[in-house]
Amino acid sequence: MIxxxxxxxxxxxxxxxxxxxxxxxxxxxxxLLDALEDRYPVLQGAIREHVTQQRRPYVRYFAxxxxxxxxxxxxxxxxxxxxxxxxxxxxGAIAGG
Amino acid sequence: MSKVRVLVxxxxxxxxLSSDGKRERWDVSGPHFAGWEIYHLKGSPVDxxxxxxxxxxxxxxxxxxxxxxxxxxxxPAGNKFVYDGVPGTHQWYDGTPHPWEFKRVWHLxxxxxxxxxxxxxxxxxxxFRSTDGAQTWEELPGLRGHGSGPHWQPGAxxxxxxxxxxxPSDPKRMYIAISAAGxxxxxxxxxxxxxxxxxxxxxxxxxxxxxxxxxxxxxxxHPSRPGVLFMQKHWDVMRSDNAGDLWxxxxxxxxxxxxFVIDVHAHEPETVYVVPIKSDSEHFPPDGKLRVYRSRTxxxxxxxxxxxxxxKDCYVNxxxxxxxxxxxxxxxxxxxxxxxQVYASADAGDNWAAIVHDxxxxxxxxxxxxx
Numbered sequence: 337m338i339x340x341x342x343x344x345x346x347x348x349x350x351x352x353x354x355x356x357x358x359x360x361x362x363x364x365x366x367x368l369l370d371a372l373e374d375r376y377p378v379l380q381g382a383i384r385e386h387v388t389q390q391r392r393p394y395v396r397y398f399a400x401x402x403x404x405x406x407x408x409x410x411x412x413x414x415x416x417x418x419x420x421x422x423x424x425x426x427x428g429a430i431a432g433g
Numbered sequence: 434m435s436k437v438r439v440l441v442x443x444x445x446x447x448x449x450l451s452s453d454g455k456r457e458r459w460d461v462s463g464p465h466f467a468g469w470e471i472y473h474l475k476g477s478p479v480d481x482x483x484x485x486x487x488x489x490x491x492x493x494x495x496x497x498x499x500x501x502x503x504x505x506x507x508x509p510a511g512n513k514f515v516y517d518g519v520p521g522t523h524q525w526y527d528g529t530p531h532p533w534e535f536k537r538v539w540h541l542x543x544x545x546x547x548x549x550x551x552x553x554x555x556x557x558x559x560x561f562r563s564t565d566g567a568q569t570w571e572e573l574p575g576l577r578g579h580g581s582g583p584h585w586q587p588g589a590x591x592x593x594x595x596x597x598x599x600x601p602s603d604p605k606r607m608y609i610a611i612s613a614a615g616x617x618x619x620x621x622x623x624x625x626x627x628x629x630x631x632x633x634x635x636x637x638x639x640x641x642x643x644x645x646x647x648x649x650x651x652x653x654x655h656p657s658r659p660g661v662l663f664m665q666k667h668w669d670v671m672r673s674d675n676a677g678d679l680w681x682x683x684x685x686x687x688x689x690x691x692x693f694v695i696d697v698h699a700h701e702p703e704t705v706y707v708v709p710i711k712s713d714s715e716h717f718p719p720d721g722k723l724r725v726y727r728s729r730t731x732x733x734x735x736x737x738x739x740x741x742x743x744x745k746d747c748y749v750n751x752x753x754x755x756x757x758x759x760x761x762x763x764x765x766x767x768x769x770x771x772x773x774q775v776y777a778s779a780d781a782g783d784n785w786a787a788i789v790h791d792x793x794x795x796x797x798x799x800x801x802x803x804x
Contacts, residue, residue: 345468345490345492345493378509380512380513382493382494382496383493386512386513386514386515394492395493428492428493431491
């Protein structure tokens with residue numbers, strides 16, 4: 337089970353209360369996001385662009401106090417995320433002054 | 434007694450303002466989608482409780498929401514806007530080719546005959562259509578593909594398709610407008626398009642009379658006379674009596690012919706409303722006086738409507754989709770400002786009062802007249 341913490345606007349959009357708990361065998365950032373979007377199709381296009389699957393510019397991925405935002409999609413998830421010990425954070429970047 | 438429902442899109446959410454036919458007391462619902470930009474929301478003429486809303490964010494992109502109960506509850510719909518084929522390029526601000534990139538939906542126009550069909554005008558400029566209640570979207574590629582697309586370039590607000598007008602007398606005829614490409618018309622339900630900018634004169638482009646490149650801010654039509662169009666261009670208020678084939682200027686005695694909104698009285702097709710704005714950089718009313726101008730002669734002769742509007746120290750703007758009319762016997766006129774006010778007149782513009790004073794900056798106003 338992988339834990340994902342969404343920013344407030346995406347929790348509202350997806351109708352999510354608290355953490356998302358995904359029963360998935362995902363082991364990479366890309367496959368985790370695939371599993372998340374499968375569970376919540378409304379998030380398609382809100383985290384990654386529809387066609388290119390590129391991360392939206394003001395969205396960030398954090399886990400285990402590391403910034404995984406700029407890593408390629410096949411980057412392995414930290415083992416603590418895969419085990420559910422630590423959450424995977426999707427963050428709306430601080431921007432706007 | 435009839436009712437009116439005013440649909441207000443703002444920079445931080447949507448608001449729904451409701452009143453009976455007297456239009457004196459208002460209920461305010463919202464913010465819906467708090468924190469998101471709501472560029473536009475509009476109801477279906479076929480089923481007034483079916484609303485569509487464009488919800489967007491610089492962080493999380495585009496969402497489309499729809500309601501089946503007049504905005505009491507909402508459900509997310511499809512947000513996948515993919516250009517048909519290889520998108521190609523348009524001109525960037527520096528004149529270089531720039532790939533077409535979807536940014537947001539500026540305007541949603543529900544079909545006049547089918548509640549499940551809705552059109553979306555988007556940035557970068559293109560027209561999309563859904564026939565399944567906004568679940569899936571397909572581009573009408575004939576617009577970008579008609580030939581001049583590579584020469585279109587963005588205005589200051591982006592290269593947006595902001596106006597979609599459906600001809601009630603001919604389901605195959607539509608008008609759209611793009612800033613800063615101009616106005617276009619289809620006579621075959623969107624298969625093919627042609628620019629309808631003859632007669633427009635824009636001194637800020639290399640050829641002032643060019644076929645495309647004009648910064649059209651908004652276009653309005655009275656449903657009883659679909660061949661007559663009124664246009665607020667970047668500068669100049671224009672009129673066409675032949676479905677856009679030829680335009681003539683009707684700015685007349687306006688204090689400035691710059692502005693964004695334009696609309697037509699619900700029962701008087703020669704009565705037109707604009708809100709003059711000072712210059713293309715200051716973007717506020719002349720002399721700090723918020724004045725709607727009304728022409729009862731289809732243009733050229735304009736009177737200032739000031740009763741109930743601030744006549745000093747007012748420096749708001751009124752954006753292109755932020756004016757609408759109801760169709761009650763005594764036509765109501767509504768507009769929203771970047772200062773967060775929504776003003777209403779229940780007597781065709783003679784007297785005004787603010788329904789709300791302190792919303793976020795208003796991006797769009799639509800009105801539904803309900804039984």
